[in-house]
Amino acid sequence: MMLTPPTPEEYASFYSDYIQRATERGDVIAALPIQINELNAALGDLSDEQARFRTGPAEWSIKEIVSHLIDVERVFSYRLLCISRNDQTSLPGFEQDDYVRESGADELPLVDLLIEFEFLRRGNILAVSHMSEEALNRIGTASGAAISAKALVYMLVGHVEHHMASMNEKYLPNLR
Known part of the structure; x- marks a missing residue:
């Protein structure tokens, strides 16, 4: 299956960065499993202490970023499920900073966070492959705006791209 990028009418403008980043990947279906490997390659050798690194006191740690990726994978995939199943319920937004603060991610083993992300992503790969x-x-509707199921697939990829770019630019150079 090959998806074409969603049109601007299929997502709120604040998701444009994610859609653009996913579009730059080309085949988003192929990018879904590749991102598991990329995340593991970038972070898998870090110690738990290194993964607590943050670029400033108000910034998230690497573990918190991975926890955030997990949360968003869950939220976006739930939206994807509902919309693909023609559920017209307006789906709520969520406050990412509250989720990160309550995650306790810095006390969790990084390896567990990476495995959790992988399991969620692999489930999403199967779910998407079975969608017509x-x-x-x-x-x-999600977060008060129209959104297509296809746009959510792009957003799954684009969200990881967004945070990987940030970690590669701001975090990882300080640990190598």
């Missing part, structure tokens, strides 16, 4: 074109083109 009609299901992927359905539009629902």
Whole structure:
């Protein structure tokens, strides 16, 4: 299955960065499993102490970023499920800083966080592979805005791209 990028009418403008980053990957379906390997390659050799690194006192640690990736993978995949199943319920937003603060990520082993992300992503890969074109083109409402199931697949990829770029630019150079 090959998806074409969603149109601007299929997502809120604040998701444009994610959609653009995913579009730059080319085949988003192929990018879904590749990102598991990229995340493990970038972070898998870090010690738990290194993974607590943050670029400033108000910034998230690497472990908190991975926990955030997990949370967003869950939220976006739930939205994807609902919309692809033609559920017209308006889906709520969520406050990412509250989720990160409550995650306790810095006290969890980094390896466990990476495994959790992988399991969620692999489940999402299977779910997306079983969706029809009609299901992927359905539009629902999340965070008060229209969004297509297809846009959510792009957002899964683009969200990871966004945070990997940040970690590669701001975090990892300080640990190597």
